[in-house]
Amino acid sequence: MTSLYDNLPPVEVGGRRLVGRVLFGLLVVIAAALGVGSGLLIVYSTDLPQVAELEKFRPSSITELYDDQGRIIGSFALQRRMIGKYEDFPKVLRDAVISTEDKDFENHFGINFWRVIGAAFRDVTSGSRAQGASTLTMQLSRNLFLSADRNFRRKVQEVMLSLQIERRFTKEQIFTMYCNQIYLGHGVYGFEAGSHFYFNKPAKDLTLEEAAVLAGLPKAPNSYSPINSPDKAIRRRNLVINNMLEDGKITADQALKAKEAPIKLSFQNDQNALAPWFVEDIRRYLEKKYGSDEVHEAGLRVYTTLNMDLQKTANQAVLDGLSAYERRHGWKGKLPNVVAAGDDLASYQHPDWDNAVEPGAYFHSLVTEVSPASARVKFGRTSATLLPEDMKWTGHKSPQEILSIGDIAYIKVGSIAGDKIKVSLEQDSGTQGSLLAVDNTTGDIKAMVGGRDYEESKFNRAVQAMRQTGSSFKPYVYAAAVDKLGVTPDDTILDAPVSFPSGGGMYTPHNYDGKFEGVITLRRAIADSRNIPALKLAERVGIRDVIDMAHRFGVTTQIQPYLPVALGAAEITLFEQVAAYATFPNDGVRVTPRYITKVTDYDGRVLEEDYPEVRDVISAQTARTMVEFLEQPVLHGTAYAASVAFKGHALGGKTGTTNDFTDAWFLGFSPSTTCGVWVGFDEKKSLGAKETGAKAALPIWIDYMKVALKDKTKEDFVGQPAPPANAVAKKAEPPATAPPPGDDAESH
CATH class of the missing domain: 1.10.3810.10 (Biosynthetic peptidoglycan transglycosylase-like)
Structure with missing residues (x-):
């Protein structure tokens, strides 16, 4: 009997061995691959980060600064990220x-x-x-x-x-x-x-x-x-x-x-551009306290004292005030030229081109075309045409007379209607201005301007610039006289030629107008900023006591005890001046100006909470007498323009002008707000004849305070009745119809 398998061909032993070897080889390869793979996985995973860290991970995020209404006014970051x-x-x-x-x-x-x-x-x-x-x-x-x-x-x-x-x-x-x-x-x-x-x-x-x-x-x-x-x-x-x-x-x-659809970009304006000097001061403070990494990566929340609306007003007031000064002194030309400097017209960019193009904005623009009838200027992604009427103040009828292709022309944006932008030619001859405004009660800084253009100069003239004060120093003289001698505004003094002994002989001062008024009241003396009465008061009090009074108000400058200091020979910052002047409406209490109210981390935990730093400087009675004194320049004297602008509002203040008109000041206050303005060049250079504090600085102060006091029509100083709502100050001498007397300059 035969089996079913008897007819199958015989299987060679060698074939079975070959299959076995192949299978074995494949197993070896697979095992080796798995081993190598496992080895690689082990090697590559040795320094692999732990994903569990992601549960606590927070990306580097922006530190944001908020104004007093919770609006973003600035930020710091290494990576621009919003979570x-x-x-x-x-x-x-x-x-x-x-x-x-x-x-x-x-x-x-x-x-x-x-x-x-x-x-x-x-x-x-x-x-x-x-x-x-x-x-x-x-x-x-x-x-x-x-x-x-x-x-x-x-x-x-x-x-x-x-x-x-x-x-x-x-x-x-x-x-x-x-x-x-x-x-x-x-x-x-x-x-x-x-x-x-x-x-x-x-x-x-x-x-x-x-x-x-x-x-x-x-x-x-x-x-x-x-x-x-x-x-x-x-x-x-x-x-x-x-x-x-x-x-x-x-x-x-x-x-x-x-x-x-086209791609319509709408770029976010640089938030730090609103108050760059203020933001920079905060950055320095935060980095010193918390470290650079924390400030730029940890997403801090910084609640500041600034007010966005008031800051915009301050920016515009300073720029408009400097523009008015430039126009008073005529076209100087000498514009920088990109072509002459070897730069490429097509690739040129000015730092201020990142700012928002809006009515009232100022830009350094690039002249790209010039003809007898017009000039074409570019600033950022925007272009505009300058016509003869837009530069009429220069005294030139054709743009071709004063502009060339490649010039950097300073302009102001007027109206904007769709793609049509009206601009006017302005001038930047190097004049600078600074402004600082604080809330009297809290010391909160509401606005700070440190110069004309932060991108061109980051030097903060509101905080860092030491400038001679001129007659804006006189309130320290009067305060010392009130405090030590008990003088009142109705006391009289002789305004007549006088000489004082000094180390080099006799010192013979003069008044700004070169005249002498005879016997006058102290209220008249401070209203018209008479030099002789201020020097006589300083001599009676003692110049060392006057200097000590200035230091009590927070002035840190080391002042030499010479009598001409009474007329403003000392160099003081605007920051210290504003803090000092705010003491008068504050009933003698000095509140240190502050930038920040609170700082929190990303999760809202409070890292610091800042409260007003206060100290008594003078008695309440002395402060109230000084308020009455400082109302006089506004009501009847060098700052009379403020009375006209504010019709019956309670105001006090003092102008200041230095020798050769190198510095122009106005420091003024209402019951709620103190604001100071300085105008000048960075170098000791004259602003020009008659450029007094009343002429150069006071208009800027008025423009700012019109907005700051808009909703504060009924305030008045402590211990004094509110003036009638429709009251307008009257000048005693000369009549109100005559131009207000000019500010004085110190003589030393």
Whole structure:
């Protein structure tokens, strides 16, 4: 009997051995591969960051400064980032990002396996740098923990981290972290900051075309920047829109309309430009106390005393005041020229071109075209035409007479109607101005201007500049006389020629107008800023006591005990002057001006809370007598223009002018606010004949105080009746119809 298997061909022993060897070899290869893979995983994971740290991780974020109404007035950051929540990123943006960067984001477990294998194979076989295939999770892990180097090791670590992130966090959490971390060009990180930077709006308000622009940036932020490469940005945006259409996220009609729309950028203005000197002082303080890293990366919240509206008013008042001065002294020319300096017209940028183009703004503009009838100027992304009527004050009828292509011409923006911008030619001859305003009760700094243009000079003339005070020093003389001698405004004094002994012989002073009034009251003497009465009072009190009084008010300058100091030979900062003058309406209490009310960390924990720093300087009675004294220059004297402007409002103050008209001051106060203004050149240079404190500084003070006192019509000084609402001060001598007397200059 035969078996079924008897007819099968015999199997050779050698064949079985060959199969066995092949199988064994495959097992060895697989085992080796697993071993190598495991080894690589162990090697690559030895220095792998712990994903658990993400639960406590907070990206570097912006430290923001707020004004007294909670509005942002400045910020500090190494990376411009605004942290958003998942719900802050609208669906249109989420769809745009996912359709472009990671279509399977909602379904995968951190990696796109087949794309990663393909990219890795190409790397190994070609020896080239790692290919793409990154999911949103992989991009997040790379941005958070890994370097930007493209190599096989980093790609493996990226995969391992992504798997861990997916296990530990939800898709919403991962997407939110990605949106806050991704780089979008121009120093901007995260879609919330990107939305504010490119479109000046929060992310939740983005349109389809705007969301598509932002979603197209992560691949190559610089190449696809709508600022650097508008054409590339449009092509990239339209690709994103097509991706969304293919994924069914939008309709064909929506896609067509979005692709036809131009990219309309609306850049966020530099927040620090509103009060740059104030913001810089705060930065220095914070860095000294908390350290640079904390200030620029930890997202502190700094609540300041500044008021945004009053600061805008102060900025405009100073610039307009300097413009009025420049026009009084005529066109000087000598404009810097870009071509002469060897620079390129097409690439020239001035720092102030980042500021907002709005009515009243001043810019250093570039002259690009000139003809007998007009000149074309450029400032930032804006251009305008200067006509003869816009420069009439210069005395020249044709722009071609005073302007050349490449000149840097100083201009002021007038009206704006659509794309048509009216501008006028101005002049920047180097004059500077500073302003400081404080709340009398709290010392809160409400406005600070440290000069004409922060980008051209960061020196803070409101705080750092030591300038001779002129007659604005006289209130310290009168305060010492009231305090020590008990003088009153109705006491009399002889205004007549006099000489005082000094170390080098006799010192013979004079009054500003060169005249002498005979016997006059002290109220008349301070109203018209007579020099002789002030010197006689200083001699009676003792110049050392006068200097001691100035130091009690907070003046830190070491003042030599010479009699001419009574007329303002001492150099004092505007900051110290304003703090001192605020003591008078404060019933003798000096409140140190303050910048900050509170600082918190990112989570809202209070790091510091600042309270007014106060101390008694003079008695309440002396302060009230001094208020009565300092009302006189406003009611009847050198600051009479303030009475005309404010009709019955309780005001006090003092003008100041130095020899040769090098410094012009006005320090003035209401019951609630004290404001000081200084005008001059940085070098000791004359402003010109008759450029007194009343002429150069007082108009700036008036422009500011018109806004500061707008809602404070019924206030009056302590212990004094409020003036009638319709009262207007009358000048005693000369009559009110005559021009107010000029300010005096010290003589020493």
